Amino acid sequence: MKKVRNLVFLLMALSLVFCALPSFTSAQQGKVIELTYGSPWPAEMTFSNADRAWIAKIEKETNGRVHIKPYFGGQIISPQGGGIEELTQGVADIGFILPNYSKSGFAICKGMSLMMYGANQVTGRRVFKELLTKFPEIEGEYKGMKVLAWSSGASFDILSKKPIRKFADMKGTRFKTSGDYAEIIKEFGAEGVNSPMSEVYVMLQKGIMDGVLVSPEGLKTMHLAEVCKYMTMTGIYRVHTASRAMNLASWNKLPPDIKKVFEDNIEFWGLATDKEFEKTDQEGLAFGKSLGLEFIPMPKDEMAKLYAVMKDKATKEAQALDAKGMPGTKIFNEGQRLIQQYSK
Numbered sequence: 001m002k003k004v005r006n007l008v009f010l011l012m013a014l015s016l017v018f019c020a021l022p023s024f025t026s027a028q029q030g031k032v033i034e035l036t037y038g039s040p041w042p043a044e045m046t047f048s049n050a051d052r053a054w055i056a057k058i059e060k061e062t063n064g065r066v067h068i069k070p071y072f073g074g075q076i077i078s079p080q081g082g083g084i085e086e087l088t089q090g091v092a093d094i095g096f097i098l099p100n101y102s103k104s105g106f107a108i109c110k111g112m113s114l115m116m117y118g119a120n121q122v123t124g125r126r127v128f129k130e131l132l133t134k135f136p137e138i139e140g141e142y143k144g145m146k147v148l149a150w151s152s153g154a155s156f157d158i159l160s161k162k163p164i165r166k167f168a169d170m171k172g173t174r175f176k177t178s179g180d181y182a183e184i185i186k187e188f189g190a191e192g193v194n195s196p197m198s199e200v201y202v203m204l205q206k207g208i209m210d211g212v213l214v215s216p217e218g219l220k221t222m223h224l225a226e227v228c229k230y231m232t233m234t235g236i237y238r239v240h241t242a243s244r245a246m247n248l249a250s251w252n253k254l255p256p257d258i259k260k261v262f263e264d265n266i267e268f269w270g271l272a273t274d275k276e277f278e279k280t281d282q283e284g285l286a287f288g289k290s291l292g293l294e295f296i297p298m299p300k301d302e303m304a305k306l307y308a309v310m311k312d313k314a315t316k317e318a319q320a321l322d323a324k325g326m327p328g329t330k331i332f333n334e335g336q337r338l339i340q341q342y343s344k
Contacts, residue, residue, distance in 0.1 A: 033062075033258065035250065037070045038077030038092035046217055046280045047096065047153075047243075048072055050272040054149075054265065061261050068094065079196060088144040093250040099141075099241055100178060106141050108326055111317040112239050113180045115332045117310040119237040119339045121155060121274060127338040128240040135331055145245035148262060149269035153243075154215030154277040156181070156236035159224055161210050163294065164232040166302050173210035176200050180313075181213055181236075187309045201227060217280035220287035231288060232296045234303065244269060 037055065041047045048070075055068045076091050077083045082098035084105075099106040100113060116124055128150070132138050139147060158164050160173070171189030182192020193209060197218075203209045204227040211228065212218075213236070219225040251259070288295070314332055321328025 032064065033066045033254070035066060035068045035093040036076065037068050037094040038075065038083070038086070039070065039072050039096040040074045040077055040079040040083065041072060041096065043070075043072040044221075045072075046221060046276045047273060050151075050269065050276045051096075051244075053272050054269045057265060057268065058261060061265070062258055066258060066261075084145075087245060087247055090247050090249060092247070094148065094244060094246045097145075097242060097245050100180075107321060107324065108138055108141055108328070108331065109241050110180065111314075111321050111328055112138075112241075112331065112335070113178070114184070114310050114314040114317055115335050116237055116239045116339065117307045117314070118336070118343065120235060120343075121152060121237065121278070123339060123342045124152065124237045125240055125271075125274065126342055127335055130338055131331060131335055134334065135327055137326055138331070139242075142242055142245060144248050146248060146251040146262075147242040147245050148266055149242070149244040149273065150240050150266070151243040151270040151273035152238045152240045152277075153273070154217060154281055155234075155238055156213040157216060157234050158232040158298075159212050159214050159218070159228045160230050160232065161204065161207075161228050163230045163296060164211070165296055166299070167305055174208070176203070176209055176212040176214075178213075183313060184306070184309055185213075197222065200224065204228060215277065215281055216284035216288065217277055219284035219293070221280060221284065225284075225288040225291045225293050228293070230294050230296060232298050234298045234306070236306075240270070243273065 037051065039048060039051060051070060051072075055070060058066055058068060071077070071092070077086050077095045079098060079101065081103055082101035083095050084097055084099065084102045086092070087095035087097060099109045116127065119127060132150070158170075158175075160175075162169070162173075164170055167188040170185055174191045174193055175185055176195050176197075177185065177192045179192070179194055182194065185192055195203060195209075200209070200212050201222060201224060204212065204224065212224065214222075214224065215238075216231070219231070246262070254262070285295075318328035318332040321331075
């Protein structure tokens with residue numbers, strides 16, 4: 001009798017366990033996925049406005065199953081090295097990245113910064129998206145991460161302490177710019193300085209630098225209109241690159257339906273960033289005008305001189321990529337073909 005009673009208790013216990021299993025599975029499926037997002041930019045910066053919109057959209061479309069905690073202002077992701085190493089090492093689940101600032105890798109990305117001359121923001125985005133589809137090698141450079149946004153920022157103009165009415169006026173000056181454009185302005189007798197943007201205001205104020213290649217939004221967001229009197233409008237297209245990505249280990253842990261939400265919002269995040277810059281560019285221009293900044297249009301014949309220099313440098317960059325087994329010249333030629341086609 002005792003054995004029968006024990007058997008009954010055992011069966012009842014097993015029954016309770018099996019009954020509990022579905023609710024346990026449901027609880028696991030309904031568990032909130034906590035993710036971190038790191039950005040080097042302040043919370044009020046243009047990029048961060050797009051970030052907050054994207055975070056809200058992801059959380060809404062996953063019905064609250066995903067919660068993303070942002071850390072702005074370089075709290076966990078810094079601009080040094082483009083944030084690539086920090087992200088791939090798992091300092092954050094999601095991070096803002098600057099592949100052009102990475103010490104190694106991203107040869108195609110860096111090469112393309114000079115290949116897309118002549119485009120504006122709208123044409124540039126359209127052309128880049130086609131190149132991304134035609135040349136999987138572009139995205140293939142982003143190993144150890146899942147790209148979540150492709151964006152540009154805004155076009156470069158020349159902000160300076162003295163008027164630049166032609167490129168020859170840059171002779172003997174020092175400008176803050178990225179490495180690629182340092183080689184370009186060198187052709188016009190200027191020196192390029194690759195300093196952090198956080199230091200530019202003080203360097204301009206103290207006369208350490210004569211100007212900076214920057215978009216109009218920087219006139220207000222970084223208060224650069226306070227330390228310069230002139231902006232020469234060149235509209236140099238800043239090529240789209242991956243700007244946000246997820247650590248691959250974090251990505252691989254996500255359920256398929258959650259991954260789909262992220263993938264469905266890749267275009268949203270990139271486009272939201274571009275639109276935020278369009279808006280803040282207008283605000284920057286208005287701020288500059290209020291301080292009496294002079295806006296100087298760069299003549300077409302001068303822009304032709306710039307594009308001739310860029311073409312020469314881009315051709316060499318493309319050939320260097322070819323020598324490494326990458327489709328540099330094909331990307332360059334197709335990009336320029338599409339720019340011409342869509343600019344008509």
